[in-house]
Amino acid sequence: MTGAELAGFLQRDFPEVAGDFALEGEGEALALRLLVQARHLRPGGTVSGPSIFGLADVAFYLALLSRIGPVALAVTTGASIDFMRKPVAGRDLIARPRILKLGRVLAVGDVLIWSEGADEPVARASLTYSIPPR
Amino acid sequence: MTGAELAGFLQRDFPEVAGDFALEGEGEALALRLLVQARHLRPGGTVSGPSIFGLADVAFYLALLSRIGPVALAVTTGASIDFMRKPVAGRDLIARPRILKLGRVLAVGDVLIWSEGADEPVARASLTYSIPPR
Amino acid sequence: MTGAELAGFLQRDFPEVAGDFALEGEGEALALRLLVQARHLRPGGTVSGPSIFGLADVAFYLALLSRIGPVALAVTTGASIDFMRKPVAGRDLIARPRILKLGRVLAVGDVLIWSEGADEPVARASLTYSIPPR
Amino acid sequence: MTGAELAGFLQRDFPEVAGDFALEGEGEALALRLLVQARHLRPGGTVSGPSIFGLADVAFYLALLSRIGPVALAVTTGASIDFMRKPVAGRDLIARPRILKLGRVLAVGDVLIWSEGADEPVARASLTYSIPPR
Numbered sequence: 001m002t003g004a005e006l007a008g009f010l011q012r013d014f015p016e017v018a019g020d021f022a023l024e025g026e027g028e029a030l031a032l033r034l035l036v037q038a039r040h041l042r043p044g045g046t047v048s049g050p051s052i053f054g055l056a057d058v059a060f061y062l063a064l065l066s067r068i069g070p071v072a073l074a075v076t077t078g079a080s081i082d083f084m085r086k087p088v089a090g091r092d093l094i095a096r097p098r099i100l101k102l103g104r105v106l107a108v109g110d111v112l113i114w115s116e117g118a119d120e121p122v123a124r125a126s127l128t129y130s131i132p133p134r
Numbered sequence: 135m136t137g138a139e140l141a142g143f144l145q146r147d148f149p150e151v152a153g154d155f156a157l158e159g160e161g162e163a164l165a166l167r168l169l170v171q172a173r174h175l176r177p178g179g180t181v182s183g184p185s186i187f188g189l190a191d192v193a194f195y196l197a198l199l200s201r202i203g204p205v206a207l208a209v210t211t212g213a214s215i216d217f218m219r220k221p222v223a224g225r226d227l228i229a230r231p232r233i234l235k236l237g238r239v240l241a242v243g244d245v246l247i248w249s250e251g252a253d254e255p256v257a258r259a260s261l262t263y264s265i266p267p268r
Numbered sequence: 269m270t271g272a273e274l275a276g277f278l279q280r281d282f283p284e285v286a287g288d289f290a291l292e293g294e295g296e297a298l299a300l301r302l303l304v305q306a307r308h309l310r311p312g313g314t315v316s317g318p319s320i321f322g323l324a325d326v327a328f329y330l331a332l333l334s335r336i337g338p339v340a341l342a343v344t345t346g347a348s349i350d351f352m353r354k355p356v357a358g359r360d361l362i363a364r365p366r367i368l369k370l371g372r373v374l375a376v377g378d379v380l381i382w383s384e385g386a387d388e389p390v391a392r393a394s395l396t397y398s399i400p401p402r
Numbered sequence: 403m404t405g406a407e408l409a410g411f412l413q414r415d416f417p418e419v420a421g422d423f424a425l426e427g428e429g430e431a432l433a434l435r436l437l438v439q440a441r442h443l444r445p446g447g448t449v450s451g452p453s454i455f456g457l458a459d460v461a462f463y464l465a466l467l468s469r470i471g472p473v474a475l476a477v478t479t480g481a482s483i484d485f486m487r488k489p490v491a492g493r494d495l496i497a498r499p500r501i502l503k504l505g506r507v508l509a510v511g512d513v514l515i516w517s518e519g520a521d522e523p524v525a526r527a528s529l530t531y532s533i534p535p536r
Contacts, residue, residue: 013177043147049191049210054184076183077374078396080214080348080482082510082528084503100514100523101486105373106345106398108484110512110526112502124502124512126484126528128346128396130374211508212530214348214482216376216394218369234380234392235352239507240479240532242350244378244392246368258368258378260350260394262480262530264508281445311415317459317478322452344451348482 001066002026009070010062021058024094030066032059033116034093045089047122052093053081056111056125059095064107064129067099073132074107081125088115093122105131135200136160143204144196155192158228164200166193167250168227179223181256186227187215190245190259193229198241198263201233207266208241215259222249227256239265269334270294277338278330289326292362298334300327301384302361313357315390320361321349324379324393327363332375332397335367341400342375349393356383361390373399403468404428411472412464423460426496432468434461435518436495447491449524454495455483458513458527461497466509466531469501475534476509483527490517495524507533 001009003026011018020040022033032055034040040051057076064074087093094116099109110126135143137160145152154174156167166189168174174185191210198208221227228248235242244260269277271294279286288308290301300323302308308319325344332342355361362384367377378394403411405428413420422442424435434457436442442453459478466476489495496518501511512528 016173016175017182039150041150044207048151048188049213050184050188053187053213054182057183073178076217078214078216078346079183079187080212080528082212082502082530083210084510100484100526108486108526110528121502124510124528126482126512126526128484212480214394216368216396218376234350234389242352242392244394255368258376258394260348260378260392262350284441284443285450307418309418312475316419316456317481318452318456321455321481322450325451341446344485346482346484347451347455348480350480351478 001069003030006062006066009065017054017058021055023062027066030063030097032062032095032097034095036092047087047093049083052083052113052123053079053125055093055095055113056081056123057127059097059111060109060127061129063097063099063109064102067102068131071131074129076127077106077130078128079125081123083123085120085122087122088118091115091117107131135203137164140196140200143199147204151188151192155189157196161200164197164231166196166229166231168229170226181221181227183217186217186247186257187213187259189227189229189247190215190257191261193231193245194243194261195263197231197233197243198236201236202265205265208263210261211264212262213259215257217257219254219256221256222252225249225251241265269337271298274330274334277333285322285326289323291330295334298331298365300330300363300365302363304360315355315361317351320351320381320391321347321393323361323363323381324349324391325395327365327379328377328395329397331365331367331377332370335370336399339399342397344395345374345398346396347393349391351391353388353390355390356386359383359385375399403471405432408464408468411467419456419460423457425464429468432465432499434464434497434499436497438494449489449495451485454485454515454525455481455527457495457497457515458483458525459529461499461513462511462529463531465499465501465511466504469504470533473533476531478529479508479532480530481527483525485525487522487524489524490520493517493519509533
């Protein structure tokens with residue numbers, strides 16, 4: 001799927017979260033931006049762990065769909081995440097997903113997340129998705 | 135901290151999420167209920183991955199505070215989660231945290247999560263928290 | 269499979285590691301002992317990370333076989349491990365596995381590992397196995 | 403530390419495993435080769451999970467030492483690993499570590515592992531090390 005097709009899919013199938021995100025690039029260069037808003041923050045102005053987890057999860061999901069097409073029922077079966085640095089206050093977060101394995105029933109990959117414009121990543125995550133039989 | 139003290143802390147220091155949760159029990163028997171609402175759901179009526187992650191994270195955080203007192207700045211440094219079953223539609227989720235190590239700078243433990251009344255868990259998570267110097 | 273059947277399977281199908289381990293109990297009470305020897309140690313007398321990982325992996329594998337029978341081709345697809353304390357010098361390690369999900373194609377569970385006789389665990393691991401079609 | 407210094411450190415401080423590995427490159431290009439031998443294999447000729455885990459662990463440890471010097475007491479506190487493909491029979495494994503965070507007390511990074519000459523990775527791992535106070 002192209003970037004425009006992915007954005008349309010997100011808007012249509014996940015309307016409750018689509019407003020949190022903006023897609024940038026496509027294919028190998030696909031990135032997902034979390035449009036950081038008050039509801040994503042925790043005391044001290046940091047982005048909450050679940051918001052960062054959700055960014056990683058959606059970024060990888062879109063990378064997967066860009067390869068296999070609009071399979072709404074692919075689901076996360078496992079994830080591991082390291083929170084490495086405090087996000088920079090007042091900046092969006094950018095996630096860059098990478099697919100390492102695309103099998104018949106499982107897909108595995110990882111995601112790096114940065115505060116926009118920062119040199120060093122805020123978080124890394126690895127994810128496994130289960131792909132339903134067609 | 136007692137259950138009532140933890141509930142007060144959550145209300146005061148995390149007002150943006152306190153309404154999502156209800157504390158049950160205390161000490162070793164502490165459990166945290168996610169009061170599942172429309173904003174936690176994904177297509178098909180399932181509870182979203184980030185909502186389940188957030189439940190595990192807050193449950194372990196409260197278990198930690200019940201041992202070390204109200205240290206608002208303890209932060210999650212790593213987490214690993216397995217999503218094992220689809221939550222039962224229309225039911226709350228119940229998280230039961232367990233602290234396995236409480237060190238000077240790191241705490242480690244895990245959390246099991248069930249749909250209320252179900253026999254088999256929906257998810258498991260392990261978490262590591264960094265405890266700031268006093 | 270009973271404990272005796274599992275021990276026989278380990279001896280026959282995994283002769284290269286069978287001498288490292290001793291099975292104790294069966295069913296829900298199954299435990300696996302790592303007979304700690306010089307080749308498992310690192311400088312300072314601690315048991316090496318890969319040895320602890322291997323103990324967790326084999327313990328969960330045997331717990332799985334005890335439920336599904338001698339499926340030699342079940343393979344680990346993912347694992348997450350926390351090393352929490354230094355093992356007690358000169359003692360065996362005991363692993364207690366727990367199966368949390370036994371699906372058609374995936375099994376998920378966790379393992380706690382103690383130095384023999386110690387109160388607090390050395391390590392925890394969660395594992396996912398892929399089960400081949402029959 | 404240079405590649406030669408790391409190889410010397412490994413030989414001197416970890417003689418029990420040094421013979422399993424060969425260092426290639428240094429700095430950002432550091433790679434570690436597992437010289438696959440009969441003792442690393444499982445039935446079917448595949449490299450065992452603990453051997454792959456050990457390769458990831460040592461590769462990241464050496465990458466860390468190349469940055470902070472010969473700190474023998476840095477220890478793994480957590481790891482997450484995905485086994486994605488069966489290694490190619492009869493080939494060495496090559497691990498490429500990447501440090502994502504080098505803090506005062508914790509280092510975090512990941513490792514990709516390939517069968518020599520293969521295009522797609524066999525495994526990925528993320529690791530956290532605790533760095534002792536100087």
